[in-house]
Every structure is written in C-alpha cells, then in structure tokens.
Amino acid sequence: MHVPLLLTDFLDRAVDLYGEKLAIIGDDRSLTYNQLNGRVNQLSRGLQSIGVEKGDKVAYLAPNTIEMLEGFYGVFQVGGIMTPLNTRLKAADYRFILEHSESKVLLVDQELYPLVADVIPQLEQLEHVIIHGSECDTCIAYESWISTFSDDTFERTELEESDIASLLYTSGTTGNPKGVLLSHRSNYLHALSAMHHLQVKDQDTLLHVLPMFHVNGWGSPFYYTANGATQVMLRKTDPHLILEKIRMHNVSVLHMAPTVLNMVLEAFERDKPDIQQDVRVVIAGSAPPPAFVKKVEENVGWKFIQVYGMTEISPLITISELRSMDLHASPEESYRLKAKAGYAMIGSKVKVVDELGNDVPHDAKTVGEIITRTNGVMEGYYKNPEATNAAIRNGWLHTGDMAVVDQNGNIEIVDRKKDVIISGGENISSIEVEGILYEHPSVLEAAVVSIPHEKWGEVPHAVVVLREEEVATEAELIAFCREKLAHFKAPKSITFSEELPKTASGKIQKVVIRKSFWKDHNRLVN
Template identity: 35%
Template sequence: MLDSAVAAGHHTVDEGIGSWVTRRAFFAGDRIALVDGDRRITYSELDWRTGQLADALRELGVRRGDRVAALMTNSAAFLETLFAAAKLGAVFVPINFRLAPPEVAHLLADSGADVLVWSGHLSPLARAALAGEGVRVRLRVVVGGQLADGEAEFEQLLASGDPGTPRGGATGRDVCALMYTSGTTGRPKGAMLTHDNLLWNVINILSNGRGMSQNDRAVTVAPMFHIGGLGAHTLPLLYVGGMNVVMPSFDPRETLAAMARERVTLQFLVPAMWSALMAVPDFESYDLSALELAMTGAAPCPRPVLDHFLDKGVLFREAFGLTETCGVTLLDPEHVRRKAGTIGRPGFHVRTRLVDEHDLDVPLGEVGELVVSGPSVFAGYWGLPEATAEAFRGGWFHTGDLAREDDEGFLTLVDRSKDVIISGGENVYPVEVERILVQHPAVREVAVVGVPHVKWGETPLAVVVPGAEPPPTADELIAYVRERLAHFKCPTRVEFVPELPRNATGKVLKTTLRTRYGTSEQQHAQGVQV
C-alpha cells in the first residue's frame, strides 16, 4: 500500500530534483534504486528515508537556502542527504574527502554551511576542519563510527523524522548544489548548480543516442563530489528509474566483480579507471556480457581501451564538461572511432561558440576559446559577483578552454589557454600532443607541459606512465609523434613515471610537473632537436 507522501507525488508541482524519487516511488516503488554493500534500497524506501531525513533536519531548524555540506565517500547516505536537502529547498555542498583539514575548513566557511554530514571513518578530517577559522556549522551528523560531544548519528537522526510532513520544496531556478571547482591555480570557487541545471543535464544525456531506461544499471564508483561521478549516470539513472550500485572507492578487481555480479548495462569511468580494469590479469574471466554502453570523460581515452570495447560490440561514448556546465559535448558511438581525438559535438540543448580575445567568432578551423550557453550552465560563482560577470561576459560562459571546430561540427580541444606552450614563436597545445601519445599502445597515461629551453624559449616535455612491458623508449615515442604532428609540436624530452601527480579531484597537476622538470633545462637543453 502506498504511503501518503508517495500517493501525493503525482499531484505535486515541480519541486526540483527532490521530487524525482517521490514520483519514481509512485510509478515503480518496488524497483531497486540503490545497492550499497548488502543493502538493496527500493524507490519507495529511498523516498521514505529522504522524507524522514528532510523532516528531521527541518525540526532542527534547517530551512530553504541553508547549506548542507557532505564530507562523504560514495554511499546511499550521500544520495539520501542530497535528496533530503533538495526536498527542503536547502543547498547541498559535496566536499572532496581527499582535501586537507584547512582546505575543508575553507569550503565550510566559504559556503556558510549550517550542517555537515560525514562518513564515520573521516571523523579525524571532519573534526579538524570544524575547528577551522570562520566555520559556523551548528549541526554535525556522523554516518557510522563513534560520536563525540555535540554530534548526531545519521540513522538515529533520520528515524526521528516524519516522511509525510510538508517540506519547503524548491523551484527549478533555486540553487540545488554548490560544487567547488578543483582550484588548480588558486582557491576553489563554488559553482551554483540549480535544480534546472541538473534536470537539463539529464535531458541532454537522454537525448543522445541510446539514452537510458529503467532497465539500466551501473556501478557508481567515480566520486560523487565531482560532477562526472554525480552527473554522468548516477542522477540520470535515478531520474529514469534505473539502479545504481554504489561503491565507496575504486578497486579495479572489486569494480569488475560488481559489474559482473549486478549485470551492469552501462558504465562511466574516467580513462585511468578503464585502463586499470583492463590491467587486471584475469580481466577476461569477468562476465561483462550485459554491458552495452561504456562512457568516459575528464581526459583523452587511450586508443587500446577504445578499441577493446568497440571490438567486443560495446558502444563507447566520450563526454566533455566542466563543474560549471555539467556536460558540454558528446562524442557518440557512431563517430567515436572516425572522430577519435575530438570531444564530439554539443549536447542537444547546449550551444557553443569559439571566440577570439575580443569575443568575436573565429573562422572555421581556427583555434578559439570555447564559450557555452544553455539551461545546464550554472548560475554563477557563490559570493563572487565580479568573477561571475567576467565568466559570463557577452552572455556566454567562458570556459578558458581552447578548441577548433571542423566542417561537421566536431570540436577538438587543444588546451587550456593558460597551458599553451610558445616554442620558437609557435603555439603548441599540450592536449593535442597528449591525444596523439595516448594512442600509442605502450602508453597508459601522459601529460605534456612546457619547460624552459635555451634555443626555443620553451619546449614540450612528455611525462609518460608506461602501459606495457617492456616500456617504450623516449626516442620511440618522439618518433611516433613526429609521424603525426608538425615537428615543432613534438616533445623534445620524455620522462617516465609510475603515476602522474593529481589534485584531489583527479586532475593532473601540471604546475607540479613544470616545477619538477623545468629546473633541469641545462641538462636537457641539447637533447633531441625539432
């Protein structure tokens, strides 16, 4: 029998994403929404629990617009906190659990968080951050683990709420989530994503090719504090009534086992994760026959990964987006081989332009800054009106990414504007070089940066993580690029490393690489000449 909250779901007006689980519970309440370890949570249970949590938070004074921060690994509790906040009209603030205490404290203070919910094993990090300057959190909630004075236990708090109590609700234009950019060059900025932004991201995904349905299932293992982990299939699947298998951290073998056990039909992983799966020695012993669509983003996908799944008849889709825009472009399975190296074409409800320094359109085939418009583009930076105005000058969001467009509308990302290498007066775009190198079968990952050179001013340096034994030689890789790009674009040095340095969201720290290798100019300046 339907509870009153679920039964009323089909009569409500749009109340933002908080209404998604209520409506799914009405239409198919007994379907599994989430798998978290041994727990299998139906849509009815998810609606009931998020209603309880929303009411419990309301009883403790949380109101529409208040910030509810989450310092959590992937879990059902993460999504329950998100949807409970949405039902209240509060703003969800996911925080990267890989940050240091002062960094977490800054995000709590900057967002003005009223509530912090954290995973029990992260208590040392959470408590250290809560002691930071400017932090005003008044409600502290722990998911599992030992409690300290003034802290509430998540399940006990949730159980105290009444799921049928009317809640604050939200409109599509209200801010739903405050997601902080990774801050590779300075303090992170809070991107204000509205309920409509998240809805239109889902619509863009469903409008491309295969789309998704209630029969789809996926493993959510990319961290949900990142827009890729949350937006690529986690929220879309909850929108259409599918199933997410939530895993707290990425382990290649455990991820493969979950994909096989749960008969996963579609899967999003960043390229490094796909490579790690394929590196599992008995990879072929895992039954992935149910997999129909593989998805990736955040970095160029190695060609061996792409070819492996395509050769098995699995559709493969690449995506490009930012925290501020959700998804921007999609490289659909029909073109993923022929247009490999591009980032595809804009999503169905996304408009893009390439502009020069005066915000004028550049000629077809020329490099320009990618600017974006559409209903999935964020509402601005939290508390930073000047930065918001600068980012949206001319009414388009300026990504800072440089790209070129071909005569079929496919975009090729050439680099971040700040990462361009000027070698002998010529512009070299590191991403262009990386997209060539990552297609070499013995290259697992690569980052290209500019380092000082006595003759050319700057020269490209390739930092490579080998993907085969024996590893390739520097000369072999340089020759490989020279066959495919103009010589001035080719690396003059190659350094081999076991892994690339990354920030807390997984982005390669090119500033670290420039610092690490840029001081050895005299030793390497007379190396391979271009």
C-alpha cells in the same frame, strides 16, 4: 500554469512508477525506491529538527554511498543547498570551503572524518556534525539519528525552480576554490537533455564510478533516478572491483574519467571477466586518444560515448555519438570522431570563437575557445562577482578550453588554455602529443607539459608511466613521436614515473607536474 522544475520530482516519479524496484545496491544493504524514499523522508525530518531551513548549506564529505545519494533529496526537501566536498583535499581547503559556504551542518563518512576532525572546532558557524558510522564525542551517529524519525510523506518546503540546489566548489589550480551555484532549474533541464542523449532507460544499472561530489558524478543520479534505473555504489575507484561489480550486478552503464578507464582496460586484459551484457561507458574529463576508443569497442566490446562539460554548466553540453552522416565512416574514422567532444546537446548552444569573439572556420585547423549559452549555466560563483563576470560575458560562458571545428560541426578539444605549449611562437597541443604516446604499446599513461627552454622559451616534456613488465627508453619514445608528429611538437625530454598525480575523479593534475619544472623560474604556473 506554472509548475516549478524541482529535482525532487525525479524521486517522486521513481517512487510512483518503480516503488518496489531495486533502487540502490550498497556494500552492506540494498534499497527499493520506496525504501529510499522513506529514508529520505527520515533524513529531511532530522535536518528540520536541527534547524535546517530554506537556503541553509548542508555539506557532505563522503564517498559514493547510499547515505550520500539519499542526502541530495533529503536536503532538497527542506529547501537546503547541497554542498558536496572533494574527498581528496587538505584540512585548510576544508576549513576554507566550510567557512566560505557558511555550512550549517556537515555529514561525513566515518572513514573520512579524520580529514576534518582538526578544523571542526574552528568553524563557528557549523552547528552540527553527523557521522555516517559510529558515534563520536562531538558527532551524531547517522543511522540511530534518522531511525528516530517517521518515514511517512514529508511536507516539503515550498521552492521555486530558480532557487539554488547545489553549491559545488571547483578544485582550482591557483588560489582558493570557487563555489559554483546551480539552481534546481539548471540541474533539471540538464537531466532531461542528458537522459535523452545517453538513452537512459529503466532497464539500466548504473555503477557510480565518478565521485558524487564531482561534475557529472552529482549530475547523473538525477536522470538515472528519474528513469527508475538501479544504481550501484562504489566507495573506492579500484579497477578490479569495478569489473567485479559490473559482472555481479549486470551493470549496463558507467561514467568515468579517461585515466580510470585506462586502469579498467588494463585490469580487463589481466582478469578477463565474464561480462556478457551490453555496456555503455561515458567518458568525460579530458580528450581521450582514439586508441582508447578502439580498445573499448574492439577489445572489450563496450560502447564508447564521449561527452564534454564542466561544473559551471551543470555539467554536460556536447556528446560524440555518431550522427547519420557519420555512419558510413571506416572503423578508424569512427574512433576518431567518437574521441572528439562532439556536437551540442539539446538545450545548449556551443561555439568556438577567436579572440575577437568571431566563430572560427570549420576547417579542423583554426583554434579558438569553446563558449556556451545554456539553461545549465551557473547562477554565478558564490560571493565572487569578479570571477563570475570574467567567466560569463555577453551572456556566454567562456570555458577556457581550446578547440577546432570540422566541416560537420564536430568540436575537437586541443587543450586547456593553460596547457597549450608555445614553443618558439608555435602552439603545441599537449593532448595531441599525449595521443601519440598512448599509441606506443609500452605506454600506460602520459602527461605532456611545458618546461623552460633557453632558446625556445618553453618546449614539450612528457612524464610517462609504463605498463607492467614493459620497457621503453626516452630516446625510443621521442623517436616514436617524431615519426608521427612535426618535430617541433615531439617531446624534447621524457621522464618515467610509477604514477601521475590525479584528482579524486582520476583527472591528471598537470599543474602539479609543471610546478616542479618552473619552480626556479619567474613565471606563474596554473
């Protein structure tokens, strides 16, 4: 008997088993799972009333709010394709994505409406704009709109698990963003694997730190809903607010980028909040230095879990939880292991291969590219077969992340292909150099990029943000790195900045930094 794997199953389970349990805590209201389900039904009827049908794209531009979360299930029930938008794009980017996706409806948070106000009149295919907030001249006010519809059980559009659930646009560093097509099946199977490895349970309370338009920001609601966990919304990534919500709502798990974790650690040292419960912090986005792991587990007392993935694979495929053979490791060694990408999660085959496609030796030295074969791999890039064929070759998705593998099969990312610095023929991992800089007590954040050099072609340069009231010189930091690294790997120069450019999820944008150094040279920077 074939029963399709549909993401609405997860909400159904939560309603059946945890109907009167607290489901969502927002800024101005809280909902049980029964109440959430009722609002989802109202939204589905509203979308149906304005002509949304199976396969139609429904775009969302919103921070982490109740309205954003209920949008996933409301769109799925009518067979629509959820198309979340990055909240930190330019007007031209929104115009491209909304046109390229052929979005029929846009739901937008009132605070973010000015970002798209000027492009909306230019979008011929966009039939309706619904605003989370007060009504405007050309918008439907969300709350008054859905309140006119019944919250009774909704007769869902019949779907197959191979049908597309989400269309997610990658930020991209050059050219237009690419739209990743993910099916109900890929998201569903990823959720089953992730909930196992992250040990999600009904006693959990998740704080949504990652924006829900981003990679695991939209992946996590499915498996926390399935297990009847309570989900706390966070409109703005503010470290002090994060700590207050953890304390106030007894939060037990968070997902975030390393840069956001760094801000939270800094705030923790200053605020010294009274947080008594066990907390798991799940980190993805870039490889963190072992010093981060030590701070989280020793200074703060939380459990650190490193995961790895990308939008094109639903998104997670590896985890760094210690295995039985690693439990004897010293604290320092365990921190180093936990900072790695780790090993394959259930349902994912992951390899590191050389340029000929051969597995690299498990010597923790030989660098290759991470490739994966999993049910989570995207159906392709929307209306972009060339990019799809370049990414998926011979049944394997090529990630563009470079890594080594140790004797126990643990994968350690050394860099993105585009971030590897080739100086005088020697490959330098920017991540390795950053890890050393983070060991210096004055360094809050660091990004290492290549800059042009007349003799060596390119050399490493660091942009550093110092901790409050801390002082360090360029010469001091370079000498610190030269003590711990081969001299050719140490930064040849350092500039100091008040902040580093970041994506909405908190990932450092090295391409922005690189461009300022290469703008007068004949080289494509991406």
